[in-house]
Amino acid sequence: MRQQYPLMIDLSGRSCLVVGGGEVAERKVLSLMQAGADVTVLSPELSPGLHALWQEQRKFRWIAEEFRQQQVAGYTLVIAATNRAEVNLAVYRAVKLTDGWINIVDRPDLCNFIVPSVIQRGKLMVAVSTSGASPSLAKKLKTELERLIGPEYEEYLDFLAETRQQVLAQVDDAKVRKRIFQQLLDDAYLFASGEERKNMAASLIGEWSREGGQGGKHENVESRNPPQHAGVNTDRMGH
Numbered sequence: 313m314r315q316q317y318p319l320m321i322d323l324s325g326r327s328c329l330v331v332g333g334g335e336v337a338e339r340k341v342l343s344l345m346q347a348g349a350d351v352t353v354l355s356p357e358l359s360p361g362l363h364a365l366w367q368e369q370r371k372f373r374w375i376a377e378e379f380r381q382q383q384v385a386g387y388t389l390v391i392a393a394t395n396r397a398e399v400n401l402a403v404y405r406a407v408k409l410t411d412g413w414i415n416i417v418d419r420p421d422l423c424n425f426i427v428p429s430v431i432q433r434g435k436l437m438v439a440v441s442t443s444g445a446s447p448s449l450a451k452k453l454k455t456e457l458e459r460l461i462g463p464e465y466e467e468y469l470d471f472l473a474e475t476r477q478q479v480l481a482q483v484d485d486a487k488v489r490k491r492i493f494q495q496l497l498d499d500a501y502l503f504a505s506g507e508e509r510k511n512m513a514a515s516l517i518g519e520w521s522r523e524g525g526q527g528g529k530h531e532n533v534e535s536r537n538p539p540q541h542a543g544v545n546t547d548r549m550g551h
Protein backbone atom coordinates (compact mmCIF):
# COMPACT_ATOMS: atom_id res chain seq x y z
CA MET A 313 0.00 0.00 0.00
CA ARG A 314 1.19 3.51 -0.78
CA GLN A 315 1.25 5.76 2.26
CA GLN A 316 -0.88 8.88 1.72
CA TYR A 317 -0.19 12.33 3.16
CA PRO A 318 -3.31 14.18 4.37
CA LEU A 319 -3.46 17.91 3.77
CA MET A 320 -6.05 20.67 3.38
CA ILE A 321 -5.47 22.70 0.25
CA ASP A 322 -6.90 26.04 -0.77
CA LEU A 323 -8.43 25.57 -4.21
CA SER A 324 -10.40 28.80 -4.27
CA GLY A 325 -10.19 30.37 -7.69
CA ARG A 326 -8.02 27.53 -8.98
CA SER A 327 -8.84 25.93 -12.30
CA CYS A 328 -9.78 22.28 -11.93
CA LEU A 329 -10.79 19.89 -14.71
CA VAL A 330 -13.21 17.00 -14.37
CA VAL A 331 -13.33 14.74 -17.42
CA GLY A 332 -16.68 12.94 -17.56
CA GLY A 333 -20.07 14.16 -16.40
CA GLY A 334 -21.72 11.14 -14.76
CA GLU A 335 -22.65 10.28 -11.16
CA VAL A 336 -19.10 10.05 -9.90
CA ALA A 337 -18.03 13.23 -11.71
CA GLU A 338 -21.01 15.00 -10.14
CA ARG A 339 -19.78 14.17 -6.64
CA LYS A 340 -16.30 15.46 -7.43
CA VAL A 341 -17.62 18.62 -9.15
CA LEU A 342 -19.82 19.45 -6.15
CA SER A 343 -17.00 19.09 -3.65
CA LEU A 344 -14.64 21.14 -5.83
CA MET A 345 -17.26 23.86 -6.17
CA GLN A 346 -17.82 23.80 -2.42
CA ALA A 347 -14.10 24.52 -2.07
CA GLY A 348 -14.50 27.54 -4.36
CA ALA A 349 -12.59 26.02 -7.27
CA ASP A 350 -13.09 27.24 -10.81
CA VAL A 351 -14.40 24.00 -12.31
CA THR A 352 -14.45 22.91 -15.93
CA VAL A 353 -16.35 19.76 -16.90
CA LEU A 354 -15.30 18.11 -20.14
CA SER A 355 -17.93 15.62 -21.23
CA PRO A 356 -20.37 15.21 -24.12
CA GLU A 357 -23.15 14.53 -21.58
CA LEU A 358 -23.98 15.61 -18.05
CA SER A 359 -25.83 13.72 -15.29
CA PRO A 360 -29.28 15.20 -14.55
CA GLY A 361 -27.90 16.77 -11.36
CA LEU A 362 -24.98 18.43 -13.13
CA HIS A 363 -27.15 19.50 -16.02
CA ALA A 364 -29.64 21.19 -13.70
CA LEU A 365 -26.82 22.96 -11.90
CA TRP A 366 -25.30 24.15 -15.15
CA GLN A 367 -28.63 25.38 -16.54
CA GLU A 368 -29.66 27.15 -13.36
CA GLN A 369 -26.47 28.80 -12.29
CA ARG A 370 -23.63 28.21 -14.78
CA LYS A 371 -21.39 27.78 -11.77
CA PHE A 372 -18.96 25.67 -13.76
CA ARG A 373 -17.75 25.71 -17.33
CA TRP A 374 -18.99 22.88 -19.52
CA ILE A 375 -17.07 21.80 -22.60
CA ALA A 376 -19.48 19.42 -24.33
CA GLU A 377 -16.81 17.39 -26.10
CA GLU A 378 -14.97 14.11 -25.86
CA PHE A 379 -11.55 14.22 -24.26
CA ARG A 380 -8.47 15.03 -26.38
CA GLN A 381 -4.93 14.98 -25.07
CA GLN A 382 -4.15 18.71 -25.29
CA GLN A 383 -7.06 19.68 -23.01
CA VAL A 384 -5.29 19.17 -19.66
CA ALA A 385 -2.92 22.15 -19.76
CA GLY A 386 -3.27 24.92 -17.19
CA TYR A 387 -5.27 23.10 -14.51
CA THR A 388 -4.21 22.85 -10.87
CA LEU A 389 -5.67 19.37 -10.76
CA VAL A 390 -7.48 16.96 -13.04
CA ILE A 391 -10.01 14.23 -12.24
CA ALA A 392 -10.66 11.54 -14.83
CA ALA A 393 -14.18 10.29 -14.15
CA THR A 394 -15.52 8.81 -17.37
CA ASN A 395 -16.97 5.31 -17.56
CA ARG A 396 -14.39 4.35 -20.20
CA ALA A 397 -11.17 2.94 -18.80
CA GLU A 398 -9.17 3.76 -21.95
CA VAL A 399 -10.28 7.42 -21.82
CA ASN A 400 -9.39 7.71 -18.14
CA LEU A 401 -6.00 6.20 -18.93
CA ALA A 402 -5.45 8.71 -21.75
CA VAL A 403 -6.24 11.55 -19.33
CA TYR A 404 -3.72 10.08 -16.90
CA ARG A 405 -1.03 9.91 -19.59
CA ALA A 406 -1.67 13.50 -20.70
CA VAL A 407 -1.45 14.85 -17.13
CA LYS A 408 1.59 12.70 -16.38
CA LEU A 409 3.48 14.52 -19.14
CA THR A 410 3.01 17.77 -17.21
CA ASP A 411 3.66 16.13 -13.82
CA GLY A 412 0.29 17.49 -12.59
CA TRP A 413 -2.13 16.32 -9.88
CA ILE A 414 -4.35 13.56 -11.19
CA ASN A 415 -7.17 11.42 -9.80
CA ILE A 416 -8.48 8.57 -11.92
CA VAL A 417 -11.70 7.28 -10.43
CA ASP A 418 -11.26 3.69 -11.61
CA ARG A 419 -7.49 3.37 -11.06
CA PRO A 420 -6.46 4.08 -7.45
CA ASP A 421 -3.00 2.73 -8.29
CA LEU A 422 -2.39 5.60 -10.74
CA CYS A 423 -3.80 8.48 -8.66
CA ASN A 424 -1.37 10.93 -7.07
CA PHE A 425 -4.26 12.16 -4.90
CA ILE A 426 -7.51 10.57 -3.77
CA VAL A 427 -10.65 12.11 -2.32
CA PRO A 428 -11.76 11.28 1.23
CA SER A 429 -15.26 11.13 2.71
CA VAL A 430 -15.92 14.41 4.49
CA ILE A 431 -18.10 15.90 7.22
CA GLN A 432 -18.24 19.67 7.22
CA ARG A 433 -19.53 21.77 10.09
CA GLY A 434 -18.67 25.32 9.12
CA LYS A 435 -14.92 25.66 9.53
CA LEU A 436 -14.62 22.13 10.89
CA MET A 437 -13.77 19.43 8.38
CA VAL A 438 -13.33 15.79 9.27
CA ALA A 439 -12.01 13.65 6.44
CA VAL A 440 -11.97 9.86 6.40
CA SER A 441 -9.83 7.86 4.02
CA THR A 442 -9.14 4.16 3.71
CA SER A 443 -6.29 4.81 1.25
CA GLY A 444 -8.64 3.48 -1.40
CA ALA A 445 -9.05 0.09 0.32
CA SER A 446 -12.79 0.47 0.95
CA PRO A 447 -14.54 3.72 -0.03
CA SER A 448 -17.79 2.32 1.43
CA LEU A 449 -16.15 1.97 4.84
CA ALA A 450 -14.96 5.59 4.59
CA LYS A 451 -18.57 6.59 3.88
CA LYS A 452 -19.96 4.47 6.73
CA LEU A 453 -17.50 5.91 9.24
CA LYS A 454 -18.34 9.40 8.03
CA THR A 455 -22.02 8.71 8.74
CA GLU A 456 -21.18 7.51 12.24
CA LEU A 457 -19.01 10.57 12.88
CA GLU A 458 -21.86 12.79 11.68
CA ARG A 459 -23.86 11.62 14.66
CA LEU A 460 -21.01 12.28 17.08
CA ILE A 461 -20.08 15.67 15.64
CA GLY A 462 -23.44 17.40 15.32
CA PRO A 463 -24.40 20.71 13.68
CA GLU A 464 -23.82 22.51 17.00
CA TYR A 465 -20.09 22.33 16.26
CA GLU A 466 -20.35 25.01 13.60
CA GLU A 467 -21.29 27.83 15.98
CA TYR A 468 -19.17 26.39 18.74
CA LEU A 469 -16.09 26.53 16.53
CA ASP A 470 -16.89 30.10 15.50
CA PHE A 471 -17.09 30.93 19.21
CA LEU A 472 -13.75 29.19 19.87
CA ALA A 473 -12.11 31.07 17.00
CA GLU A 474 -13.40 34.42 18.22
CA THR A 475 -12.51 33.75 21.84
CA ARG A 476 -9.07 32.54 20.83
CA GLN A 477 -8.34 35.88 19.17
CA GLN A 478 -9.48 37.69 22.33
CA VAL A 479 -7.29 35.51 24.51
CA LEU A 480 -4.29 35.97 22.22
CA ALA A 481 -4.77 39.73 22.46
CA GLN A 482 -5.45 39.91 26.21
CA VAL A 483 -3.45 37.18 27.91
CA ASP A 484 0.33 37.46 27.74
CA ASP A 485 1.33 34.21 29.42
CA ALA A 486 1.37 31.35 26.88
CA LYS A 487 0.82 28.74 29.61
CA VAL A 488 -2.26 30.54 30.85
CA ARG A 489 -3.56 30.87 27.29
CA LYS A 490 -3.14 27.15 26.82
CA ARG A 491 -5.11 26.47 30.01
CA ILE A 492 -7.92 28.73 28.88
CA PHE A 493 -8.07 27.06 25.47
CA GLN A 494 -8.19 23.70 27.23
CA GLN A 495 -11.08 24.79 29.46
CA LEU A 496 -13.07 26.14 26.52
CA LEU A 497 -13.19 22.57 25.22
CA ASP A 498 -15.44 21.52 28.06
CA ASP A 499 -18.85 20.33 26.89
CA ALA A 500 -20.42 23.04 29.08
CA TYR A 501 -19.34 25.51 26.39
CA LEU A 502 -20.36 23.26 23.52
CA PHE A 503 -23.92 22.94 24.72
CA ALA A 504 -24.44 26.44 26.14
CA SER A 505 -26.38 28.99 24.10
CA GLY A 506 -24.41 31.66 22.22
CA GLU A 507 -25.06 34.29 24.86
CA GLU A 508 -24.31 31.98 27.79
CA ARG A 509 -21.02 30.77 26.41
CA LYS A 510 -19.87 34.31 25.71
CA ASN A 511 -20.54 35.24 29.34
CA MET A 512 -18.82 32.10 30.58
CA ALA A 513 -15.78 32.85 28.44
CA ALA A 514 -15.67 36.48 29.54
CA SER A 515 -15.59 35.50 33.21
CA LEU A 516 -13.02 32.80 32.54
CA ILE A 517 -10.71 35.21 30.72
CA GLY A 518 -11.31 37.89 33.36
CA GLU A 519 -10.41 35.49 36.15
CA TRP A 520 -7.24 34.27 34.45
CA SER A 521 -6.19 37.77 33.37
CA ARG A 522 -6.42 39.03 36.94
CA GLU A 523 -4.43 36.09 38.29
CA GLY A 524 -1.99 36.11 35.36
CA GLY A 525 -1.39 39.80 36.00
CA GLN A 526 -0.30 39.03 39.56
CA GLY A 527 2.03 36.31 38.33
CA GLY A 528 3.13 33.14 40.15
CA LYS A 529 -0.43 32.01 40.77
CA HIS A 530 -0.63 29.17 38.32
CA GLU A 531 0.18 26.22 40.58
CA ASN A 532 -3.43 25.11 40.59
CA VAL A 533 -4.12 25.31 36.90
CA GLU A 534 -4.21 21.52 36.51
CA SER A 535 -6.99 21.10 39.04
CA ARG A 536 -9.13 24.08 38.07
CA ASN A 537 -12.62 23.10 36.96
CA PRO A 538 -14.46 24.75 34.11
CA PRO A 539 -17.08 27.25 35.22
CA GLN A 540 -20.49 25.69 35.66
CA HIS A 541 -23.53 27.45 34.43
CA ALA A 542 -27.07 27.04 35.70
CA GLY A 543 -29.17 24.88 33.40
CA VAL A 544 -26.22 23.59 31.39
CA ASN A 545 -25.81 19.87 31.39
CA THR A 546 -22.18 18.94 31.01
CA ASP A 547 -22.91 15.32 30.06
CA ARG A 548 -22.71 14.35 26.40
CA MET A 549 -26.43 15.12 26.03
CA GLY A 550 -27.44 12.05 24.08
CA HIS A 551 -24.32 11.77 21.95
Ligand SMILES: C[C@@]1(CC(=O)O)c2cc3[nH]c(cc4nc(cc5[nH]c(cc(n2)[C@H]1CCC(=O)O)[C@@](C)(CC(=O)O)[C@@H]5CCC(=O)O)C(CC(=O)O)=C4CCC(=O)O)c(CCC(=O)O)c3CC(=O)O
Pocket residue numbers: 339340343415416417418419420423425426427428429430440441442443444445446447448449450451454
Ligand atom coordinates in the same frame (compact mmCIF):
# COMPACT_ATOMS: atom_id res chain seq x y z
C1 LIG B 1 -9.49 5.59 -4.56
C2 LIG B 1 -10.74 6.48 -4.68
C3 LIG B 1 -10.41 7.48 -5.75
C4 LIG B 1 -11.29 8.71 -5.73
O1 LIG B 1 -12.40 8.64 -6.26
O2 LIG B 1 -10.82 9.73 -5.21
C5 LIG B 1 -11.98 5.71 -4.99
C6 LIG B 1 -12.04 4.67 -5.88
C7 LIG B 1 -13.13 3.83 -6.15
N1 LIG B 1 -14.38 3.93 -5.58
C8 LIG B 1 -15.17 2.92 -6.00
C9 LIG B 1 -16.48 2.66 -5.57
C10 LIG B 1 -17.24 3.39 -4.66
N2 LIG B 1 -16.92 4.65 -4.19
C11 LIG B 1 -17.88 5.07 -3.34
C12 LIG B 1 -17.92 6.32 -2.69
C13 LIG B 1 -16.89 7.22 -2.57
N3 LIG B 1 -15.64 7.05 -3.07
C14 LIG B 1 -14.81 8.03 -2.61
C15 LIG B 1 -13.44 8.07 -2.81
C16 LIG B 1 -12.65 7.16 -3.48
N4 LIG B 1 -13.06 6.18 -4.31
C17 LIG B 1 -11.14 7.19 -3.37
C18 LIG B 1 -10.68 6.43 -2.14
C19 LIG B 1 -11.27 6.94 -0.84
C20 LIG B 1 -10.68 6.27 0.34
O3 LIG B 1 -11.10 5.20 0.76
O4 LIG B 1 -9.71 6.83 0.85
C21 LIG B 1 -15.53 8.99 -1.71
C22 LIG B 1 -15.03 8.74 -0.29
C23 LIG B 1 -15.28 10.45 -2.01
C24 LIG B 1 -15.82 10.94 -3.34
O5 LIG B 1 -15.90 10.21 -4.33
O6 LIG B 1 -16.17 12.11 -3.37
C25 LIG B 1 -17.02 8.56 -1.91
C26 LIG B 1 -17.90 8.57 -0.67
C27 LIG B 1 -18.41 9.96 -0.46
C28 LIG B 1 -19.41 10.06 0.63
O7 LIG B 1 -19.02 10.29 1.77
O8 LIG B 1 -20.61 9.96 0.35
C29 LIG B 1 -18.85 4.05 -3.22
C30 LIG B 1 -20.06 4.10 -2.28
C31 LIG B 1 -21.22 4.85 -2.81
O9 LIG B 1 -21.19 5.38 -3.92
O10 LIG B 1 -22.22 4.85 -2.08
C32 LIG B 1 -18.48 3.00 -4.08
C33 LIG B 1 -19.21 1.67 -4.33
C34 LIG B 1 -18.87 0.67 -3.24
C35 LIG B 1 -17.41 0.23 -3.22
O11 LIG B 1 -16.89 -0.22 -4.24
O12 LIG B 1 -16.82 0.31 -2.14
C36 LIG B 1 -14.44 2.14 -6.93
C37 LIG B 1 -14.95 0.90 -7.63
C38 LIG B 1 -15.76 1.32 -8.88
C39 LIG B 1 -16.32 0.12 -9.61
O13 LIG B 1 -16.84 -0.79 -8.98
O14 LIG B 1 -16.22 0.15 -10.85
C40 LIG B 1 -13.18 2.73 -7.05
C41 LIG B 1 -12.04 2.27 -7.92
C42 LIG B 1 -11.33 1.10 -7.29
O15 LIG B 1 -11.38 0.90 -6.09
O16 LIG B 1 -10.71 0.38 -8.07
Ligand SMILES: NC(=O)C1=CN([C@@H]2O[C@H](COP(=O)(O)OP(=O)(O)OC[C@H]3O[C@@H](n4cnc5c(N)ncnc54)[C@H](O)[C@@H]3O)[C@@H](O)[C@H]2O)C=CC1
Pocket residue numbers: 331332333334335336337354355356357358359377378379393394395396399416417418447
Ligand atom coordinates in the same frame (compact mmCIF):
# COMPACT_ATOMS: atom_id res chain seq x y z
N1 LIG C 1 -13.98 6.71 -7.45
C1 LIG C 1 -15.22 6.52 -7.14
O1 LIG C 1 -15.69 7.05 -6.14
C2 LIG C 1 -16.06 5.62 -7.98
C3 LIG C 1 -15.63 5.28 -9.22
N2 LIG C 1 -16.41 4.55 -10.04
C4 LIG C 1 -15.87 4.41 -11.41
O2 LIG C 1 -16.25 5.62 -12.08
C5 LIG C 1 -16.67 5.37 -13.41
C6 LIG C 1 -17.73 6.39 -13.83
O3 LIG C 1 -18.91 6.12 -13.11
P1 LIG C 1 -20.24 6.96 -13.31
O4 LIG C 1 -20.00 8.39 -13.08
O5 LIG C 1 -21.28 6.29 -12.50
O6 LIG C 1 -20.52 6.71 -14.88
P2 LIG C 1 -21.64 7.36 -15.78
O7 LIG C 1 -21.98 6.35 -16.83
O8 LIG C 1 -22.73 7.94 -14.94
O9 LIG C 1 -20.91 8.59 -16.48
C7 LIG C 1 -19.90 8.46 -17.42
C8 LIG C 1 -19.61 9.85 -17.97
O10 LIG C 1 -18.44 9.80 -18.79
C9 LIG C 1 -18.64 10.63 -19.92
N3 LIG C 1 -17.73 10.21 -21.00
C10 LIG C 1 -17.73 9.06 -21.66
N4 LIG C 1 -16.76 9.06 -22.61
C11 LIG C 1 -16.15 10.26 -22.54
C12 LIG C 1 -15.08 10.87 -23.25
N5 LIG C 1 -14.43 10.24 -24.24
N6 LIG C 1 -14.69 12.12 -22.90
C13 LIG C 1 -15.34 12.78 -21.90
N7 LIG C 1 -16.36 12.24 -21.18
C14 LIG C 1 -16.76 11.01 -21.52
C15 LIG C 1 -20.10 10.44 -20.26
O11 LIG C 1 -20.58 11.53 -21.02
C16 LIG C 1 -20.72 10.40 -18.87
O12 LIG C 1 -21.02 11.71 -18.47
C17 LIG C 1 -17.20 3.94 -13.37
O13 LIG C 1 -16.93 3.35 -14.61
C18 LIG C 1 -16.42 3.29 -12.23
O14 LIG C 1 -15.31 2.59 -12.76
C19 LIG C 1 -17.64 4.13 -9.66
C20 LIG C 1 -18.13 4.40 -8.41
C21 LIG C 1 -17.36 5.19 -7.48
